[in-house]
Amino acid sequence: xxxxxxxxxxxxxxxxxxxxxxxxxxxxxxxxxxxxxxxxxxxxxxxxxxxxxxxxxxxxxxxxxxxxxxxxxxxxxxxxxxxxxxxxxxxxxxxxxxxxxxxxxxxxxxxxxxxxxxxxxxxxxxxxxxxxxxxxxxxxxxxxxxxxxxxxxxxxxxxxxxxxxxxxxxxxxxxxxxxxxxxxxxxxxxxxxxxxxxxxxxxxxxxxxxxxxxxxxxxxxxxxxxxxxxxxxxxxxxxxxxxxxxxxxxxxxxxxxxxxxxxxxxxxxxxxxxxxxxxxxxxxxxxxxxxxxxxxxxxxxxxxxxxxxxxxxxxxxxxxxxxxxxxxxxxxxxxxxxxxxxxxxxxxxxxxxxxxxxxxxxxxxxxxxxxxxxxxxxxxxxxxxxxxxxxxxxxxxxxxxxxxxxxxxxxxxxxxxxxxxxxxxxxxxxxxxxxxxxxxxxxxxxxxxxxxxxxxxxxxxxxxxxxxxxxxxxxxxxxxxxxxxxxxxxxxxxxxxxxxxxxxxxxxxxxxxxxxxxxxxxxxxxxxxxxxxxxxxxxxxxxxxxxxxxxxxxxxxxxxxxxxxxxxxxxxxxxxxxxxxxxxxxxxxxxxxxxxxxxxxxxxxxxxxxxxxxxxxxxxxxxxxxxxxxxxxxxxxxxxxxxxxxxxxxxxxxxxxxxxxxxxxxxxxxxxxxxxxxxxxxxxxxxxxxxxxxxxxxxxxxxxxxxxxxxxxxxxxxxxxxxxx
Numbered sequence: 001x002x003x004x005x006x007x008x009x010x011x012x013x014x015x016x017x018x019x020x021x022x023x024x025x026x027x028x029x030x031x032x033x034x035x036x037x038x039x040x041x042x043x044x045x046x047x048x049x050x051x052x053x054x055x056x057x058x059x060x061x062x063x064x065x066x067x068x069x070x071x072x073x074x075x076x077x078x079x080x081x082x083x084x085x086x087x088x089x090x091x092x093x094x095x096x097x098x099x100x101x102x103x104x105x106x107x108x109x110x111x112x113x114x115x116x117x118x119x120x121x122x123x124x125x126x127x128x129x130x131x132x133x134x135x136x137x138x139x140x141x142x143x144x145x146x147x148x149x150x151x152x153x154x155x156x157x158x159x160x161x162x163x164x165x166x167x168x169x170x171x172x173x174x175x176x177x178x179x180x181x182x183x184x185x186x187x188x189x190x191x192x193x194x195x196x197x198x199x200x201x202x203x204x205x206x207x208x209x210x211x212x213x214x215x216x217x218x219x220x221x222x223x224x225x226x227x228x229x230x231x232x233x234x235x236x237x238x239x240x241x242x243x244x245x246x247x248x249x250x251x252x253x254x255x256x257x258x259x260x261x262x263x264x265x266x267x268x269x270x271x272x273x274x275x276x277x278x279x280x281x282x283x284x285x286x287x288x289x290x291x292x293x294x295x296x297x298x299x300x301x302x303x304x305x306x307x308x309x310x311x312x313x314x315x316x317x318x319x320x321x322x323x324x325x326x327x328x329x330x331x332x333x334x335x336x337x338x339x340x341x342x343x344x345x346x347x348x349x350x351x352x353x354x355x356x357x358x359x360x361x362x363x364x365x366x367x368x369x370x371x372x373x374x375x376x377x378x379x380x381x382x383x384x385x386x387x388x389x390x391x392x393x394x395x396x397x398x399x400x401x402x403x404x405x406x407x408x409x410x411x412x413x414x415x416x417x418x419x420x421x422x423x424x425x426x427x428x429x430x431x432x433x434x435x436x437x438x439x440x441x442x443x444x445x446x447x448x449x450x451x452x453x454x455x456x457x458x459x460x461x462x463x464x465x466x467x468x469x470x471x472x473x474x475x476x477x478x479x480x481x482x483x484x485x486x487x488x489x490x491x492x493x494x495x496x497x498x499x500x501x502x503x504x505x506x507x508x509x510x511x512x513x514x515x516x517x518x519x520x521x522x523x524x525x526x527x528x529x530x531x532x533x534x535x536x537x538x539x540x541x542x543x544x545x546x547x548x549x550x551x552x553x554x555x556x557x558x559x560x561x562x563x564x565x566x567x568x569x570x571x572x573x574x575x576x577x578x579x580x581x582x583x584x585x586x587x588x589x590x591x592x593x594x595x596x597x598x599x600x601x602x603x604x605x606x607x608x609x610x611x612x613x614x615x616x617x618x619x620x621x622x623x624x625x626x627x628x629x630x631x632x633x634x635x636x637x638x639x640x641x642x643x644x645x646x647x648x649x650x651x652x653x654x655x656x657x658x659x660x661x662x663x664x665x666x667x668x669x670x671x672x673x674x675x676x677x678x679x680x681x682x683x684x685x686x687x688x689x690x691x692x693x694x695x696x697x698x699x700x701x702x703x704x705x706x707x708x709x710x711x712x713x714x715x716x717x718x719x720x721x722x723x724x725x
Contacts, residue, residue, distance in 0.1 A: 008221045010151065010214055011162035015128070017135055019229060028140025028231075032132035034163065036120035041132035045142050046109035051293075053300050055102055056109040061091035061129060063373035067119040072371070084372040085406055090114075090126045092407050094133050096513045097179040097191040101145040106236045110142060119373060122165045127152055130179065131222075138226040143233045145517070147222035148190065149215040150179040153207045155199065160210045174199045176510065178208060180215045181518050187215050188518025195414045198506035201528050208524065241301055242294070245284070249298055252280050257302075257309045264322045266352050266440050266488060267393055277302060307493040314474040314481050321489050322351070327530070329485045329537055334449070334545040336457040343557040344458025346546075348450035351487055352440035357450035359432045359458045361557045363603035365593040366429040381420050382431045385409035385447055391439040408444040409434075412468075415448045415501035415509035416455070419463040426461055427560050427601050441487035442470035448501045448509075449538060458557065459550040465542050466508055468501035469534040471527045475516060482526055484534050496523075500531035504539055559610045560603045567598040569621040572649040580620065580648070588613040620648050624690065626681050629697050634675045637667055644679050644692055652690025654679060661695045670694070 005018045016033045023029040026042040033039075050056055063084060065072030073079045083091070094112065102110070114129040130150040138147040154164040154172035161168050169175055176194030180187040189208070196204075256276050263269040280298050288294060313319040318326050330351030339345040344359035367378040385408045389396040401409070412434065420430070432454055434447040445468030452465045472486030473496035483490055491497055495516045501509045519527075553559075565573065573594065574581050581592055590604040590613040600617060604610035624630070624647065632646030641658075645651040659670045671677060671694070678697035681690055 006221070006225050008218060010218065013123070013163050015131065015218075017131070017225065019135075019139065026136075026140075027142055028136040028138075030132045030135040030139070031117075032128040032135070033118075034128045035123040036118055037116075037123040037125050037128060038118040039114055039125050039128040039132045040117050041112065041114045041129065041136040043133070043136045043140050043142060044111050044113075045140070049107050050109060051296055052107065053296065053303070055099070055104075055107060057095065057099055057102065057112070058110075059091045059095040059098075059112045059133075060114070061087045061094065062113065062115040063087045064116055065373060067116045068121065068373055070373075072373075084375075085410060086372055086374060088403050088406050089410055090129060092403060093126055093177065093191075093193055094130055096193075097130055097148055097150060098133060098137065098144070098146065100190055100514050100516060100518070101148070101181065103143055103145070103236045105238050106143055112136075116373060122167070123163070124152070124166065124169075125374070127163060127177070131218075135222055135225060138222060139230040141231040141234050143236050146181065147219060147226060148179050148181050149187070149218035149222070150177060150191075151211055151214055151218065152177050153211050155203060155207060160207055162211070162214060173197045174204075174207075174507075176204065176207060178211055178215065180212075180219065182216065182219050183517060186520060187212055187219070188520060189512070189524050190514050190518035192510055192512035194507075194510045195417070196502070196507045196509065197418050198503055198508060200506050201532055204507060204510070205525055205528065208521070239297070241297060245294060245298070246301065248283060248287075249280055249301060252276070252283060253302070253305065257306050261306065261309055261313070261321050261489065262319075262323070269321075269489075270393065273306075310489060310493045311474050311476060314483070315476050315479050318481060320483065322487065326481055327484050329534060330487065332538060332541050334453060334542055336453050336546050341556050343554045344454045344456075344460070346450040346453025346455075346457055348446050348453065350442065350446050350449075350485065352438055353436075353443055353446050353487070354438040355434050355436050355443060355446040355450040357432050357434040357447065357454040359430060359451075359454040359460070361458060361460075361553070362429040362431065363558065363560065363591045363593060364423065364427055364429060364601040365591055365603075366431075380423065380429045381413070381417060383409050383413035383416065383447075383451060384431070384433045385412060385436070385444070386433065387436045387439070387443065391436040391443070408447065411444055411499070411509060411511055412447045412451055412501075415466055415468060416451060416462075418508045419466055419503065420455075421461050421463075427562055428460075428558075430455075430460065439488070441491045442468075442485065442499070444468070445470050445499055445501060449542060453542060453546055456546045456549045459553040461549050464503045464505070465539060465546070466501055466503055467535050467538040467542060468499060468509075469531050469538065471498040471500070471531050471534070472496055473498070473514075473519065473523065473527070475519075475523075480523060482523065482530060484530055496527070498527045498531065500528070500535065502532075502535055504536060558603050558605055559607055560601055561610055561614055563600040563602065563614065563617060565598045565600055565617070565621040566623060567596065569623075570594055570596075570598065573600070573617060573620055584613060584616050588616070592617070622647060624650060624681055624684075626684060629678060629680045631676060632679050632692075634671050634673050634677060637671075637673055639667075642667060642671055644677065646679055646681075646690075646692070650690070652679070652681065652692040654692045654694050658682070658691075658693035658695055661698075 003018050003020045005016050008015050018031050023042045027045050029042040031040050112133055116125045134147040137144040152163050154161040155174045156172050174196035179191035181190055260272045333349040335347040338347045342358050343361045346357045348355050367380045370377050385405050387405055432451045436443045448468035455462050470486050472483035472490045472494040474481050475495050496514045499511045588609045590609050593601040602613045630646035632644040634642050635645050636643040641653050641655040643651050644654055656664055679692040680697040682693045683691040
């Protein structure tokens with residue numbers, strides 16, 4: 001099947017796009033390839049306009065094991081299961097980039113499905129997935145105001161790298177995805193996602209400036225393709241409210257919205273708003289019985305009016321709902337060691353947002369096993385984020401973590417990872433769980449702070465504490481105001497959520513979403529440095545509560561000791577069918593993790609069990625040296641000597657001449673099979689065989705060992721008396 005291909009060279013790589021008619025029933029589809037990584041995107045629009053008060057967009061990112069030539073799944077179910085965390089994060093990445101460009105009036109259901117068809121192990125599929133989605137939407141009749149240009153930039157010693165391979169990512173100091181759209185020749189930022197190794201704000205700013213020519217070229221390339229093969233967009237009708245109904249609603253509302261918006265307490269504000277809505281709905285039901293359509297329109301109108309009141313106060317008066325100045329943080333408080341018996345805990349409060357993070361330390365073997373299309377390996381640091389219904393004051397059924405919870409949890413994990421000690425520095429597996437206790441905006445960035453406190457409270461030697469902050473924006477035409485530390489209404493009715501986490505040295509994670517078309521470079525720069533200012537304020541407060549990691553671990557934390565043994569001794573430590581190691585674990589209630597290079601990690605509940613386990617391992621894996629004396633067991637008797645096992649799995653020959661300090665005629669006169677005797681290593685030959693001596697060991701050991709062995713056995717080691725004829 002032949003179909004036209006479009007190509008664009010971006011740095012060292014070539015991006016290819018084509019439109020095979022594979023998904024005939026979709027509104028649009030596109031196949032994008034980078035290297036030999038191929039992603040197929042489809043977009044489908046529902047036929048009917050929904051009555052919901054939000055835009056029903058769903059984005060799916062499907063990883064397929066066949067893409068990497070692998071048969072995945074469990075042994076009993078050989079197919080893909082639930083999406084991996086990586087797949088969910090990539091779906092969110094696409095969603096956040098495309099969502100702002102749908103008209104606000106558009107309410108028909110849209111579903112985007114991207115499928116990774118081929119993966120070359122070098123090129124990340126996420127950027128091809130964004131571009132494939134952008135082109136599929138751009139050429140469809142769906143009223144989307146794209147395309148968007150998205151690229152990944154990595155920072156390296158020699159400069160910046162465009163769309164880095166996995167290998168190039170590993171040697172980079174940071175990696176960041178920029179998503180942009182053009183407006184009057186300027187590229188506007190509409191989404192950012194990045195992880196950094198304490199990168200300075202100026203470096204991130206330079207990375208964006210460097211990427212702009214590539215982003216513009218990619219945008220124009222897609223625009224030309226859309227003009228050539230795109231369908232005519234459907235027109236979206238703006239829904240007009242009945243003038244009479246609007247006037248009646250306004251009479252009820254009056255100045256109530258101005259009052260409600262400045263109620264500082266979220267619960268009280270929500271109650272007042274609900275009462276106002278109930279009054280409006282009651283009026284409609286009485287005057288227009290059975291008019292369900294206008295009931296929903298009325299609620300939407302009230303929400304729009306609330307947004308207008310909020311934005312007008314910010315733009316014209318710089319008046320925020322809680323009375324703060326635009327450049328002011330909410331009241332902050334923090335506490336550590338909040339929960340007894342946990343290994344570490346931290347509570348962070350910013351206004352009415354409260355998060356509690358609890359750290360658990362585990363053995364090296366407690367790592368999370370990763371097996372997906374892109375990633376296989378182990379994970380020793382985990383952060384999980386929980387957002388229970390009571391946090392925002394709602395009642396909902398409890399289910400497993402949703403995409404938002406997984407996304408926020410991973411953002412916090414990325415923010416903390418650069419300061420986590422290596423396994424050589426701190427051989428523990430670490431899991432932090434953050435419980436959002438109360439939510440009024442920016443819970444993910446509060447989680448960064450509480451998780452950082454929990455790490456220090458547990459005594460984890462992190463490089464330095466990490467804090468996070470969220471910066472907001474209200475923009476009307478050319479006028480705009482940037483808000484430090486946004487809370488609930490400012491997030492909901494504002495135009496940007498710019499999350500930045502980092503240490504006093506620089507950024508560790510960043511994530512930006514917008515609700516407008518995009519933001520200019522000037523806004524990006526101001527928000528970036530305002531976030532730095534806020535982060536430094538928070539870090540100072542955290543330092544007062546917890547100046548640094550505790551010197552000692554919690555008494556409830558397990559104890560770990562690292563040993564190094566000869567790799568050839570691993571088999572002795574494990575024993576036949578694991579018999580030896582399982583016996584130790586059972587006796588000491590410890591866990592033992594063994595690496596191929598001979599590194600052994602022993603984890604025990606207390607110091608006594610740890611010491612006992614370590615001693616047993618050292619005994620089993622000990623490397624015998626010439627001159628050492630051991631107590632061994634006679635395993636076999638020969639005419640010329642005896643074989644004695646002096647360590648588990650280690651035996652040597654005691655020649656007949658080395659049994660006693662006199663001439664021995666019969667070996668059984670001195671020792672028998674099963675005897676426990678002291679032996680000294682007198683030599684080790686080239687093949688590693690041990691030559692032992694009983695007589696040399698006797699000189700130093702016979703008196704010391706006499707209390708341990710029966711007197712008759714010691715007599716046997718002496719010269720036999722001559723019998724009289």
